[in-house]
Amino acid sequence: MLFLNRSKYTKMPLLILFIFGFFVSGFPQSNNQLVIGASQLNEYLPILNNKHIAVVANQTSLIDNTHLIDTLLSTGVNLIKVYAPEHGFRGKADAGATITDERDSKTNLPVLSLYGKNKKPKSADLDSIDLMIFDIQDVGARFYTYISTLHYVMEACAENNIPLLVLDRPNPNGHYVDGPLLDTAYSSFVGMHPIPIVHGLTIGEYAQMINGEYWLNDSIQCDLMVQKMQNYTHKYVYDLPIKPSPNLPNAQSIALYPSLCLFEGTAISVGRGTNKQFQIIGSPKLDSCSYTFSPISGEGAKYPKHENELCCGWDLSEANFNNELNLSFLIETFEQYNAKGLTFFNSFFDKLAGSNTLRVMIEAGWTSTQIKETWQEDLNAFKQKRKNYLIYSE
Numbered sequence: 001m002l003f004l005n006r007s008k009y010t011k012m013p014l015l016i017l018f019i020f021g022f023f024v025s026g027f028p029q030s031n032n033q034l035v036i037g038a039s040q041l042n043e044y045l046p047i048l049n050n051k052h053i054a055v056v057a058n059q060t061s062l063i064d065n066t067h068l069i070d071t072l073l074s075t076g077v078n079l080i081k082v083y084a085p086e087h088g089f090r091g092k093a094d095a096g097a098t099i100t101d102e103r104d105s106k107t108n109l110p111v112l113s114l115y116g117k118n119k120k121p122k123s124a125d126l127d128s129i130d131l132m133i134f135d136i137q138d139v140g141a142r143f144y145t146y147i148s149t150l151h152y153v154m155e156a157c158a159e160n161n162i163p164l165l166v167l168d169r170p171n172p173n174g175h176y177v178d179g180p181l182l183d184t185a186y187s188s189f190v191g192m193h194p195i196p197i198v199h200g201l202t203i204g205e206y207a208q209m210i211n212g213e214y215w216l217n218d219s220i221q222c223d224l225m226v227q228k229m230q231n232y233t234h235k236y237v238y239d240l241p242i243k244p245s246p247n248l249p250n251a252q253s254i255a256l257y258p259s260l261c262l263f264e265g266t267a268i269s270v271g272r273g274t275n276k277q278f279q280i281i282g283s284p285k286l287d288s289c290s291y292t293f294s295p296i297s298g299e300g301a302k303y304p305k306h307e308n309e310l311c312c313g314w315d316l317s318e319a320n321f322n323n324e325l326n327l328s329f330l331i332e333t334f335e336q337y338n339a340k341g342l343t344f345f346n347s348f349f350d351k352l353a354g355s356n357t358l359r360v361m362i363e364a365g366w367t368s369t370q371i372k373e374t375w376q377e378d379l380n381a382f383k384q385k386r387k388n389y390l391i392y393s394e
Helices: 014-025 041-048 068-074 146-159 203-212 251-265 328-339 349-353 357-363 368-374 376-389
Strands: 002-004 053-057 079-084 110-113 131-135 164-167 224-227 280-283 291-293 311-315
Touching: 041 164, 041 224, 053 068, 068 079, 131 146, 146 164, 146 203, 164 203, 203 224, 203 376, 251 328, 251 349, 280 291, 280 328, 328 357, 349 357, 357 368, 368 376
Parallel strands: 053 079, 053 131, 079 110, 131 164, 164 224
Antiparallel strands: 002 224, 280 311, 291 311
């Protein structure tokens, strides 16, 4: 059934809520197959009737093998515009590449960029919109920018009195929570909220947390609905049917991403420009290693770090980080650089880490165990807060 924004519906009589839930949800399914939010058309199509609809979507917005946009148009929904996040509507642009407005060649719909000079929908562009839909596959890491896009979409909807419907999808890293919490003094588009690196929430649960913690500008709240998945728990093992971004090609890269993305703020390559993106790490300056590779320029990885250079490093494509943030390779590579007097960290690292604390501790020679002990109290407090927004069992 649809989960409604508590702040707007908690005073509604329980009987009315029950009747509403029955007619929207229909009869429960008898099997245990996962059913994502977008697939439950019979539940949310009635809400879209006779409304002007905008959708925030990309290449992951699929119902089976059909794009959500095509499905909605085929059912007669009055869809008038699409918003696209980082990597673009078709999901092929480089990380950090500016995304421009365009017109979709298949549907002729205007596609407005939310990753360029405007990361938040403009009020002028929302004048004709009655309801916004958000349907994008997340991977459960604080620095994966789709949740930052979610924040700005919620804020724009709240400011313009537009309801938002989030079509929920699984979090492939939703089975654990780990990492240091972000210090809001370091807020940026790769980390906006005081959460750990691995937050353990689906996109729908995360939207509820944004609302419930009053993280939007001026503590406003969005008129939020979440189309819940069926037969999902946080222990569900989900292999994404399509790449969520160009450099996360498979389940292993997605599993390693929370740990390896920190290397983007260092001199170490994470395999952009190879066929093992976010599964290998290395640099021409490392001596102790067990694997070599040479990044080359290509789609989704123009001008990769250490392009055309032989990098010494490690192949982690078979590694298991045991459902926790791994710092061992980060510390090892720093020590090799430090022993040579070479610069290891760049200015991006503190934004990814959420403060300067992790960098300072690594530079001071702290072990992984010592570092992790420092964030446990904050992490436990976050886990308790997180429970208030869970839609699915753990």
